[in-house]
Amino acid sequence: MKVIETFLRSKQGGDDGGEDRLFTGASFVAVIDGATAKSGQAMKDQPSPGARAAEAAMTAIASFEAGIAPDDAFRRIESAISAAASRTDGETPKAVCAIYSRARREIWRVGDISVRIGQQTHPGEKLVDRIAAAYRAALLRTYLLEGHDALALRASDPGREAILPLLRRQDMFENGPAEDPLSYAVLDGSGRCIGRVEVFPVPPGADIVLCSDGYLGPAATLAEAEQRLEDDLMRDPLRIGEFATTKAVGPDAVSFDDRAYIRVRTD
Template sequence: MILETSVVPRDSAEPCADRLVLGEHVLGVADGATKKPWDTGPDGAELAEAVAGHLAATAAGCPAREAVDGATALVRGLLGDAGVGSAVSFCVLHLGRREIWRVGEGRVLLDGLPVPPRPSGERIVAEARALVLRRHLADDVPEATLRADDPGRAAVQELLRALVGLRNRPDPRYGYGALDGQDVPDLFVEVVPVPGGVREVVITTDGYPEPAPTLAEAERLLAQRLARDPLMLDPPETKGKRPAANSFDDRAYLRVAL
């Protein structure tokens, strides 16, 4: 039974790239990648919409590998050129199989206990951005100035390109999985069995740095973080909260009782 859901764009003036996956057998979230300057074709929001609908139609007996391959084929058809352009990550609960399927950075709580995602090179990009911003802060550049025109984000553009170049490459340290039309290696298709005693599952996109057992608590923690650290430096993220935005990233939340 679905207990709570929410989808909130980081900026009401921009399309939200996060979606809920609400199917008969599969429930979860899809997260379209933030648009990069070099992206072509459909953006993350369009891809996330298509993937969310595709995953929602997952059959009762469908295994994770089949679902990922089907979604990959869909994205390949939309992009036209595999691996070039935007991408989508997702995290869902297959109700009948009692499995969490995750490709990418989705957050999961099983009765309040986190199931951390695989590490990837994104942390290096985030640390590099934070390094640049901390240098400017040390030079007494006002925080508001850095939020309006983020020199850290500008400085890591080549690192972001390198990170995209390792998407769906089986590099155990820096590689990561996403639906971008390329085949997703088994290494990046996480299948997490949900133990029989688990009563509640929470799945969110990474727009919630600290997922919580209830939506109200997740929103409270996010608001506290944004008030304390709008540049998103500690711990570091690859982008911060812009002056007109309500958060640093789009966000989606799903809470389910089993």
């Protein structure tokens, strides 16, 4: 396989990727997105829970044998995240991840990483996030209609504050029954995601894309992904339009979320 292009950028503009990570190796490539803390208890100068989960996943993937099966792979990631959680206090480290296995010609996904295989796309979506984003957008629109300054709303984001009770309780839906439309898969060290792993076969010679939800979807090229995002950020820094999200672009940020992108041409 050939890695054609990669990109990693935090929402603050740093090349460290914030809570997103990219893994590239001879047998696997992966995009990992650590979950944003909801408790507000992140310790200054310490890695966030999401970053700890993402790093644990990276370490686990680096240990994989080429022919490892998807459930075994995610069990190993879950074990690594559980170990990371046991060494810290506060919010549980969590992440989502998509992995391409060269030996098996498969993409494995847990959570809302977006996937593209040739011309076929599998966007990463969570219904509970869409509900929260829609409520936040409607509330912020009322503030704008009252004449509030958009830049000031980006800084204070009362819409984000309004949806925090749901964001802090939505873990009740994590790794729930697949028939529950609000349930979603996540890596949290519990092992409950096993059985929720999505597997996508990949034909020889296909271009595949994996990207985190800091992008608007799995565009065919990095240039297209970046241009779509830049255009939409210019139109809607409050993130209350077509691609509404659960948080705005902060005044000191370059985007609403960290982002990671990788495009690979398979053997």
